[in-house]
Amino acid sequence: MIEATELTKRYGDRTAVDGLSFTVRPGRVTGFLGPNGAGKSTTMRLVLGLDRPTGGRVTVAGRPYAELRAPLCTVGSLLDAGGVHGGRSAYQHLAALAASNGLPRRRVGDVLDLVGLPPATARKRAKGFSLGMGQRLGIAAALLGDPEVLLLDEPVNGLDTEGVRWIRDLMKSLAAQGRTVFLSSHLMSEMELTADHLIVIGKGRLLADTTVRDFIASHSRVHTRVRAPEAEKLRALLEAKGADVSLDPRGGWRVDGPDTAAIGDLARDHGLALHELAPAHSSLEEVYTALSQDAQEYTAHATTEVPR
Numbered sequence: 001m002i003e004a005t006e007l008t009k010r011y012g013d014r015t016a017v018d019g020l021s022f023t024v025r026p027g028r029v030t031g032f033l034g035p036n037g038a039g040k041s042t043t044m045r046l047v048l049g050l051d052r053p054t055g056g057r058v059t060v061a062g063r064p065y066a067e068l069r070a071p072l073c074t075v076g077s078l079l080d081a082g083g084v085h086g087g088r089s090a091y092q093h094l095a096a097l098a099a100s101n102g103l104p105r106r107r108v109g110d111v112l113d114l115v116g117l118p119p120a121t122a123r124k125r126a127k128g129f130s131l132g133m134g135q136r137l138g139i140a141a142a143l144l145g146d147p148e149v150l151l152l153d154e155p156v157n158g159l160d161t162e163g164v165r166w167i168r169d170l171m172k173s174l175a176a177q178g179r180t181v182f183l184s185s186h187l188m189s190e191m192e193l194t195a196d197h198l199i200v201i202g203k204g205r206l207l208a209d210t211t212v213r214d215f216i217a218s219h220s221r222v223h224t225r226v227r228a229p230e231a232e233k234l235r236a237l238l239e240a241k242g243a244d245v246s247l248d249p250r251g252g253w254r255v256d257g258p259d260t261a262a263i264g265d266l267a268r269d270h271g272l273a274l275h276e277l278a279p280a281h282s283s284l285e286e287v288y289t290a291l292s293q294d295a296q297e298y299t300a301h302a303t304t305e306v307p308r
């Protein structure tokens with residue numbers, strides 16, 4: 001379990017984390033969402049004792065990180081997969097980590113197995129590793145102490161489809177074993193598939209702390225997908241009734257405003273055929289975008305950097 005209470009971090013006059021209170025519970029995958037600069041990485045660093053809070057507190061398994069007796073056996077983390085000495089092999093990296101933390105060497109083989117790094121690859125220098133292999137090694141290191149809590153910052157960033165699916169399945173299975181799994185991601189569609197619970201922040205503040213299902217249900221609007229051979233005619237009729245009609249990226253039109261039955265009746269009244277008439281909920285992506293729009297920080301960087 002991770003518990004943050006009124007957690008605050010200021011850098012000069014900039015408040016990165018602002019009175020954040022939340023609990024990350026075991027047995028499920030909790031997604032940590034927020035636009036760029038929302039304070040996700042800072043929060044994760046505070047959880048891991050890599051930064052000191054300006055106010056409030058955060059505990060892992062009931063204690064502040066600095067007071068954990070065997071940190072690696074309590075919490076495993078992946079903040080930056082690049083943190084491996086390139087001249088060392090994966091095996092050497094993990095063996096050194098095990099030795100310095102008093103962990104048995106057999107754990108190295110166990111975690112290499114678990115993340116699917118074959119012995120031949122594990123003996124090669126990490127310098128030549130692909131992003132996906134580096135990510136597997138980072139996760140192997142996080143799992144070395146068999147921790148009850150796992151914390152990963154953007155673990156699927158830059159991975160190919162197979163790597164993304166692998167991380168998703170691994171996170172779910174670790175949560176199913178009763179562990180606390182906390183991962184940040186800006187990929188909403190991925191979170192929708194991976195997380196059970198969401199903690200959403202913007203400008204360092206809590207925006208939502210709820211299940212993925214409730215998050216979508218309470219924030220998403222129902223709209224209707226419509227396909228009609230005489231689409232323009234139908235569109236004009238709908239707009240005359242005050243509907244908001246736009247192109248649906250999956251084909252056909254998206255209609256906001258009147259419900260599905262009203263659209264069907266309108267088409268019938270004007271003798272227009274319909275090839276599709278389907279109610280649809282906004283995706284997590286759309287809900288998140290709407291929710292975080294106000295919270296999004298448009299700093300000077302935003303004009304020169306493409307947001308992730």
Ligand SMILES: Nc1ncnc2c1ncn2[C@@H]1O[C@H](COP(=O)(O)OP(=O)(O)OP(=O)(O)O)[C@@H](O)[C@H]1O
Pocket residue numbers: 011014015016034035036037038039040041042043
């Ligand atoms: N060491 C630091 N010194 C000064 N400001 C910082 C420092 N670390 C973070 N910040 C600022 O705190 C805010 C939160 O940053 P943080 O990296 O935690 O956000 P994030 O949600 O992880 O975003 P991203 O996904 O872009 O990393 C940002 O405005 C950032 O510029």
